[in-house]
Amino acid sequence: MPELPEVEVLRRELEPLLRGKRIVRVEIRDPRCSFPKEAVEGKTVTGVRRLGKYLLFDLAEGGYLALHLGMTGKLLLAKENVPQKHERMDILLSSGEHLLFCDTRRLGKIAFLQEGKELSEKLGLDPLSPAYTLENVRALLEGRRRLKDFLLDQRGICGIGNIYASEILFRARLHPERALSSLSEAEKARLFVAVREVLEEAIEERGTTIRDFRRTLGEEGNFQHLLAVYGKSHCPSCGTPIVRKVIASRSTYFCPRCQPPEGKGETP
């Protein structure tokens, strides 16, 4: 469920709520979520960062808790210790609040890390970081891979998932199966801009709730109402029926007219 916008929405909501609070106790409810909890108990949260789809909770005495929400992970801040469905971890804070990690499909992951190395090594350029420049993106757009595969690969640009990949490619008017090496300079620039625009708009709308995504207090996002092609039947721009095709092993939606395949298209 959570792609960069959803994780960023959580980060922005959690940061002011958690900063300065101490982790009193951690209760692991699912062995799959186990980590050395002694490493975080008693420590104070100094900030909440995001890298790609990871949430990072910085701790005062060094190190941080890294959380990946997988497909169905949720983070809820509750005043009372009311058991939630699929609760995997309960973090009791010095304020008496509980930060609950719930995850139906159990694909989420938690780890305590000392340095940023492990994560930044396997993650590429974050679209919201200052390093996200046309120059840097252009350097990644080489090889014969298809655009869809590139966008889903967290080692190139990180944070984009299956929904936003389709939305970004529609915005950039690029066919998902176009090869990176076939892109003109103008097309590379369109892709660069589309990534930023779509993700930022989704953040403004507080993320996309199709099924599982919930904000810190349980509210839904709003961007699902603004999706252009994902799960849609007709192109909002020209009315042509939207094509659904499995690309990179995932459902991919595009407008065959606005996003022409390689060879056709581009009228400069």
Added chain:
DNA sequence: AGTATAACCTGTCTGC
């Protein structure tokens, strides 16, 4: 090198 598939999981929806 690039792509596909399965695996890890649980839940929901569709069609017979």
Added chain:
DNA sequence: TGCAGACAGGTTATAC
């Protein structure tokens, strides 16, 4: 109503 199969925002390992 029951049941099989497809599908779902994630990553990773393995195979062709």
